Amino acid sequence: MLDPTPSLYRRLGGYDAIAAFVDDLLPRLTSDPQIGVYWKGKCTDSMRKHRQLVVDFLSFATGGPVDYRGLDMKTSHDGLRISESDWNVFVKHAVATLDDLGVAEPEKSDVLAVAGSFVGDIVEAPQSAGSRA
Numbered sequence: 015m016l017d018p019t020p021s022l023y024r025r026l027g028g029y030d031a032i033a034a035f036v037d038d039l040l041p042r043l044t045s046d047p048q049i050g051v052y053w054k055g056k057c058t059d060s061m062r063k064h065r066q067l068v069v070d071f072l073s074f075a076t077g078g079p080v081d082y083r084g085l086d087m088k089t090s091h092d093g094l095r096i097s098e099s100d101w102n103v104f105v106k107h108a109v110a111t112l113d114d115l116g117v118a119e120p121e122k123s124d125v126l127a128v129a130g131s132f133v134g135d136i137v138e139a140p141q142s143a144g145s146r147a
């Protein structure tokens with residue numbers, strides 16, 4: 015029997031809509047004065063691969079028929095020391111992108127909820143004072 019509830023992937027408009035989201039969001043992140051540093055020094059080809067992985071991951075995570083072959087979120091962000099404050103900057107840009115692309119509720123909240131479901135894997139738990147190099 016057909017599932018009567020379309021996936022978030024379908025409600026957003028499928029692969030091309032997700033690619034448009036990533037193509038709008040990534041430049042905001044990489045040029046941000048606080049978190050742009052995480053992508054500093056990456057060559058064009060490395061950024062192209064990164065962009066493709068993020069498109070595939072989001073397509074997969076929103077229920078699309080995409081076989082994500084990249085690393086899991088914990089492994090790919092481990093050691094970057096992404097802070098809660100960095101995460102809040104990311105969310106601010108994601109909201110701006112969703113608004114600029116005209117993504118309406120409930121899809122807007124659903125995209126943020128999908129991203130938010132990985133916060134525990136991406137943000138590193140604050141360490142006690144003095145434990146960081």
Ligand code: HEM
Binds near residue numbers: 068071100104136
């Ligand atoms: C503050 C927020 C974030 C920052 C600063 C960040 C930063 C990064 C960086 C620098 C890499 C590249 C690692 C490398 O190539 O060596 C990466 C990989 C990746 N990120 Fe993030 N990220 C953030 C949030 C997210 C979110 C919310 C998602 C998706 C829900 C995501 C999905 C990915 C994927 C799919 C990869 C590639 C995995 C692989 O290499 O196989 N990231 N991230």
